[in-house]
Amino acid sequence: MRLSVLLSLAIALPAGAQADTYITADRYLDVETGRYVDDPVIRVGEDGRIVSIGTDALPALGEADRRIDYPGMTLLPGFIDMHVHLDGPADIGGYRGLAFTDSFWPISAVHNGEAMLRLGFTTVRQVGSGQRADVGLKQAIEAGYVVGPRIIPAGYSLGATGGHCDSTFLPPSLEQEGKEEGMGDGPEELRHQVRRQRKYGAEVIKVCATGGVFSRNTEPGQPQLSVAELTAIADEAHQWGLRSAAHAHGAEGIRRAIAAGIDTIEHASLVDDEGIRMALRRERPVWFSMDIRNTDYTQAMGTSTGTLPDNLRKDREIAQAQRDNFRKAHEAGVRMVFASDVGVMPPSWVPGQFAVMVEYGMTPLEAIQAATKNGAQALGREADVGAIAVGRYADMVVVAGDPLVHIETVETAAGVLKGGVPVEEMVPWALQPKE
Incomplete structure (x- = not known):
């Protein structure tokens, strides 16, 4: 399924302009409560951290801002x-x-x-x-x-x-x-x-x-x-x-x-x-x-x-x-x-472990929490990773369907963001266009 990624980028930013990214989807999983939050508007600052999370209408975008929309999709915190x-x-x-x-x-x-x-x-x-x-x-x-x-x-x-x-x-x-x-x-x-x-x-x-x-x-x-x-x-x-x-x-x-x-x-x-x-x-x-x-x-x-x-x-x-x-x-x-x-x-086998964890006693939510909030706690990195929350990096996994019902949906990510940037847009320094 091809995702709709809507961009609003300024060709030249005004002096001192703050470029924010707004990420939207059908819902995201709050791993602290174990509940979905519908229609989120997740604002990400230039440092890649989440500035705010709302469920109101998308605000008017400035010329330096960008929207990334994942219609019909569920957002999970990036896995650890x-x-x-x-x-x-x-x-x-x-x-x-x-x-x-x-x-x-x-x-x-x-x-x-x-x-x-x-x-x-x-x-x-x-x-x-x-x-x-x-x-x-x-x-x-x-x-x-x-x-x-x-x-x-x-x-x-x-x-x-x-x-x-x-x-x-x-x-x-x-x-x-x-x-x-x-x-x-x-x-x-x-x-x-x-x-x-x-x-x-x-x-x-x-x-x-x-x-x-x-x-x-x-x-x-x-x-x-x-x-x-x-x-x-x-x-x-x-x-x-x-x-x-x-x-x-x-x-x-x-x-x-x-x-x-x-x-x-x-x-x-x-x-x-x-x-x-x-x-x-x-x-x-x-x-x-x-x-x-x-x-x-x-x-x-x-x-x-x-x-x-x-x-x-x-x-x-x-x-x-x-x-x-x-x-x-x-x-x-x-x-x-x-x-x-x-x-x-090999890496390709790794997402399949979620289903094995469920087979051996965990609920789908517990398996996801093991790879998100629990990992952050064990690392002592709760201020940075492990949840979609204000102040943490906008690291997210985009999945289709309901992973709390069918854990296998996490095995095929429809998208991944690190610091609010889609992985497919990440380019090594040597390949970046030079002025």
Whole structure:
């Protein structure tokens, strides 16, 4: 369905003129109340933030103003994906990655970032990347060199020597001298790594508290850091005003991360009843960030992408347990956010996770809230993103139909806006017309 985009632009703006954008549609979803607001008139300032929201008639437009109309459509807040790896193409698994030079990976992140934005994910949290590709991509997007979402970068992931976040696929003769970037043994080494990642651009600290699925010589249920080590990471991050995220599949590692004060628990696949109780009663909020769709991709495509049989074995073993524990945690009232682990599956598969979240216990509204207001709360970014509200960025997803009845409608965005600008109009600096 072709949308009607009505423009009113001045050829030359008067001195001091304020150019506002007015966005209209049939309705928008207020994710705070869970209700639709009909016939909105959303005024966006030049800084990309919402100035006002009304339901009266569209005011007379000034010569510098613009209207963007989405007739028959529903506006949702831009989605937040709390667990991405944009520099990890999903179709390259196992040792196939050794065929590519080091600089290939950050370059691949450019395409994945733009793809996520076009699918409606206007904010993403990159939980670890080699060569600080996430920091570089964030800077390139903000400088206008490439098109992509708002990025909360982590830099290098932290972890124990030989653990899931360490390099585990190569023999000693091919490894670098000394420890890999981000690795630490003992609280003080890991405090140093928190400071180092923040120094070079990290806005969240990612740590691997347990073994993982797609590493070698680790098991998902295996704890790899002590409570003292995790506490040092969380305390140091909080001292610098940063949130922390722990990769934690196993029950013991999850309990340790919660006890240590880590803010989000990534995967949470094998969480037990005590881990759920701890999450519910901890004074500082803790969020579960559970990627419950990507196993469909890895089990279907893993052999062809080069993923090793042992990694596919681990993936199979925890897949259903993670989905069942997602249902259990949600029913118990644990705070939940949307997390895809894109990089394990391609961006095109990510919107389909909403339906899986509904299949495993959430209402459509709860699934949308996980990807909007909950994500903003977990990031500490409620002043910026996560809702269509005055003062926040005009990041929106345009959908046809009623996503509160048919969650599948979010899988095909009819339009996406970032800061009040339609994504299809975003042009990298190098392609912009020059005077």
